[in-house]
Amino acid sequence: MHKWCVTFCFLLLIQALFAQLEEAKRITQHLCSKELLGRGYVSHGDSLAARFIENEFSKIGLNYIQNQTSYFQSFAHNVVTFPGEMSVVLNTDTLVPGIDFMVDPNSGSSNELWNYRILTIEELFDVELKNRFQDSKRKIAANINSCIIDIRQIKGDSLKKLHREIIPTLAQQLHVLVITDEKFTFSVGNEPYPYSLLYVKGFKFKDVSSIKTHIQSRFKENYLSTNIIGTIPAVKKTKKTIVITAHYDHLGKMGKNTFFPGANDNASGVAMLLEFARHYSKNPTKYNLVFIAFAGEEAGLIGSSYFVQYPWIKLEDIHFLLNLDIMGSGEEGITVVNATKHPESFQKLVDINIQEKYVPQVKARGPAANSDHYWFSERGVPAFFIYTMGPNKNYHDIFDTHENLSFSKFIPISELLKKFIGGL
Ligand SMILES: [Zn+2]
The missing domain is CATH 3.40.630.10 (Zn peptidases)
Structure with missing residues (x-):
């Protein structure tokens, strides 16, 4: 084959590969x-x-x-699905979805001011949490509709247990805000919780005195x-x-x-x-x-x-x-x-x-x-x-x-x- 022909064929090949990529x-x-x-x-x-x-x-x-x-x-x-409102306001700070906070793929809706209680790590791992929380909720139902949990110090199997069992249990009973520095990873849910469940970055949750959410979830x-x-x-x-x-x-x-x-x-x-x-x-x-x-x-x-x-x-x-x-x-x-x-x-x-x-x-x-x-x-x-x-x-x-x-x-x-x- 002529030298020019080799060069020409080579150029044609490069052009074809370039077109494929484009x-x-x-x-x-x-x-x-x-x-x-x-x-x-x-x-x-x-x-x-x-x-x-x-x-x-x-x-x-x-x-x-x-x-x-x-x-x-x-x-x-x-x-x-989450077709509509997606707002989380801490004090007067409106958080950015996907960056400052993420909802759980199975999150339910909410449109209210949160009357929350911060749960300690001890309370979180209390085996009777489910029953205890239902009881306390019944007792102070007028005052509490939500809870905050900070999972930043929790690691390994305890963290897995939290994600698999404890947080889903909580979200069956009241709105839950999880403070975390884990990477945000969204997914598609098919079993919605009755309450909203969201994850907020640690640096955004400082001296918070009021939480208001408007999250529209549709099953x-x-x-x-x-x-x-x-x-x-x-x-x-x-x-x-x-x-x-x-x-x-x-x-x-x-x-x-x-x-x-x-x-x-x-x-x-x-x-x-x-x-x-x-x-x-x-x-x-x-x-x-x-x-x-x-x-x-x-x-x-x-x-x-x-x-x-x-x-x-x-x-x-x-x-x-x-x-x-x-x-x-x-x-x-x-x-x-x-x-x-x-x-x-x-x-x-x-x-x-x-x-x-x-x-x-x-x-x-x-x-x-x-x-x-x-x-x-x-x-x-x-x-x-x-x-x-x-x-x-x-x-x-x-x-x-x-x-x-x-x-x-x-x-x-x-x-x-x-x-x-x-x-x-
Ligand atoms: Zn894929």
Whole structure:
């Protein structure tokens, strides 16, 4: 080959990779935008995202699964939402949602001045707390509607016990404000407390004499969400299928002015799923390929659980499943959940990476129920869940934005996984 031809081909390749990255950024940016409301359950943010992904599937030319008439597989689930007021005022200081305070995903509503009691650590760990509190509440019902607990000095198993048992018990009986310096991590609840439960940063809780909250929590039962499923048939007819999955839902809103963008988690994974769909639409393989953008992951892996219960393809036909969740960094490499379950497949992935030096590390992890691969693994489907590692620690908070994503290993990881799929 002529020298100029090599240079020209090289330039074309660079241009193609650059275009891939730009496309991934466009998709991520849109999924994280304010318009999509955090892809949760306030004002149907998740449905807006679903329509966008449907449109991308159709632009790429993905087929419907046999006997289906759309990409959508809908299911109902229960969710706690925060569509409206979200104000916490300490003395005259109005706290900033997501920064100074966070509500619990299962928090109930409140709109009142708090007549609170500060509970000591001793009182908190009193085994009879539940009964005692009910008694004291009955005795001084007119005076108390809330309590404050400071958990900053509590660590280890005691802290776990507090989060798992004691705080939920309290929130069944009165409003609870927890003073904490732990990182704020939001989620999606489905069992609302009758009272509001919120976490406030320690530095904000100084010389407080009055607390007023207006928190609007709304429980939505049988909320309809939808998985989005498309396919590229194999070059020669076969039952064997490779499935690529990424959840597109996120945490939605916490009050009318605060939303969770979910850039790394998991707009980035959807962008990579779409990159694979685009690639394989032009380069079909010896396997059928099925692409699933799951809903309801943050609400408890609900979309994937529904799919496994009502699968559109036979689970035994799935040769391998790759679940992509948190694909936006990678400076420190990737982690592979289920690596120890499928050591041979894991070794293949490691070998490709050693040869091509795509990422600094391909780290093995055992099985974990931490994303949508889980239900498939439980049914015996060989599956890896892959996530990136890097300095970006914004997770389930308001800082998981498009701007904070490096995309530094997005293309190398997609190349690594394409080679892996090619060798299956
Ligand atoms: Zn996720």
